[in-house]
Amino acid sequence: MTAMLTYAEAVDHLYALGQELAPPVDGAPRRKFDLEHMRVLARALGDPQLRFPSVLIGGTNGKGSTAATLSSILSASGYRTALYTSPHLYHVNERIQVDSAAISDEDFARHYAHVGDVARNLVATGKLPHMPSFFEVLTALAFLSFAEQRVDIAVLEVGLGGRLDATNIVEPVLSILTDIALDHQDYLGPTIADITREKAGILRPSGTLITLPQHPEANQAIGEAAAGLRLNAISAANYIPTPEAIVREPSTSMQPIPRNHYVVSFAGQALEVNSPLPGQHQQRNIALALAAAAEISNREGSLFLQREGIGNKISNKTTIASVEAGIRGTQWPGRLEFLPPNLLLDVAHNPAGAWTLRAAITQLPDSQPRTLIFSCLRDKDLDEMTKILFPLFDSTSGDLARAHDHIILAPIPNPRAAEVEDLLAAAQRLDIPAHASPHLEAALTQARAITPTGGLIVATGSVYLVGELRHLATQA
Incomplete structure (x- = not known):
């Protein structure tokens, strides 16, 4: 024994x-x-x-x-x-x-x-x-x-x-x-x-x-x-x-x-x-x-x-x-979960989940500035997920409502995580600007600093990303 x-x-x-x-x-x-x-x-x-x-x-x-x-x-x-x-x-x-x-x-x-x-x-x-x-x-x-x-x-x-x-x-x-x-x-x-x-x-x-x-x-x-x-x-x-x-x-x-x-x-x-x-x-x-x-x-x-x-x-x-x-009384955190004052968490980790999140984002006021924190595992369809989500945060699209939007990419603490270089390359293939952070804590700090008052931070791409950010946000 x-x-x-x-x-x-x-x-x-x-x-x-x-x-x-x-x-x-x-x-x-x-x-x-x-x-x-x-x-x-x-x-x-x-x-x-x-x-x-x-x-x-x-x-x-x-x-x-x-x-x-x-x-x-x-x-x-x-x-x-x-x-x-x-x-x-x-x-x-x-x-x-x-x-x-x-x-x-x-x-x-x-x-x-x-x-x-x-x-x-x-x-x-x-x-x-x-x-x-x-x-x-x-x-x-x-x-x-x-x-x-x-x-x-x-x-x-x-x-x-x-x-x-x-x-x-x-x-x-x-x-x-x-x-x-x-x-x-x-x-x-x-x-x-x-x-x-x-x-x-x-x-x-x-x-x-x-x-x-x-x-x-x-x-x-x-x-x-x-x-x-x-x-x-x-x-x-x-x-x-x-x-x-x-x-x-x-x-x-x-x-x-x-x-x-x-x-x-x-x-x-x-x-x-x-x-x-x-x-x-x-x-x-x-x-x-x-x-x-x-x-x-x-x-x-x-x-x-x-x-x-x-x-x-x-x-x-x-x-x-x-x-x-x-x-x-259902408790199931991390699924379109809003943490005041401005953090929306969703575990969308595949294209179907990304489409579901996209549908939810389109319900938000179009004039509201948005910052996306994104990462995923490397065995996921990165290109398809970014094609679905990144255009909703494209500050160069010509849409004035999106002019103050941002995309922040960061690694997930998981052996299956996609490399930040791969995340950046996916954004570059779409010709959509994105910034890299060294880790999720820095990404959250950066997002809070650059998101205008009344704006929304959306964090998604993996259960592991949402879990870590949720812990950081609730412990702050």
Whole structure:
């Protein structure tokens, strides 16, 4: 048995394991995904993932927002609800929550030591070819924590893809597919159809799928997967608000992009959606969460098995009031999040996310000066993202409203980060002026100095960028 680690030691050990998407070192081959390795580790830990019902959420964009909204609804409805998401903004504990409370440092270190001991024994006895990766260990740790806390239900965000993702060893009572777009093509395939087939790997024979109509290639691939598995497919389209149902709230200095506020029908009754997550795109994520909550409500009692160690039998817990309260209480920072007096944070990390952010920016007053802080990982489509976003901050465009705009580029503290030289080259290819800062703290200081009074600083391009800047801004 390994001596008990401190939290800091556990986190250091965890990062030393290597992450699935980290670049290979010294020409070593890229690690291949193999779900059987995760199953071997879980079996040695007592299969904790089978001791609670799970909802598994895959897709490209919107997974985390959907998971956070559904988790909040279920907690408000009285369920002891686990939430597993990735990546984190600042502290790794953020990924593992029960009823909105992150795992404690002490529990994190304790479970990490146990998973490490078991994994090393599996390697020593030849049952595993190598130590599990960062994400595999963290997923196993989360499952142990959730089982120990005897949660009623776990909402799990898939990390990458679906078919081979470490979370996919659960047997989900519901599978949700959010919007699918091009991302991680090196791992998931070059087309939306290829990527969708990987994402559809979270579906189960005779299981239940909740999704929305989306890109035609994705629709076709999802339909083919559903037909082959004889799924119960549920569309969340009925929970998308009609234009007349939306409450048009004005922008304010404290909420430049208004909350989502509208009424939909839920279980035959009027339900008020008043979500702190702004942006029209969130209406799709909220709809998916509502469809999942409705399905859980319909199956309350039968969904929660009365077997030793597997949840509790619960009935009639979900109400209109609890769903409304859960939506209002959703916590999911870094998604069009405004930090007064003038910082807007958004984790848009791929072209689809950049388009969503662009749509939100166009809702802002055109006369408002803007400064963009941008960076991204080098495995992202840098040229496409900059083509979408940089023209909105082009001080040389001839548009007088943009004359006082700026673009600041800075490196992210991550081994996968794009070099500042590459960021500058992307701006030069567009013939749009941009400045470089040595690090994100300097970028934020510079942005605050050059943005006129009443102007807005927009920071985006990566979860890692937003997490670091959010920490800097809230600690100031």
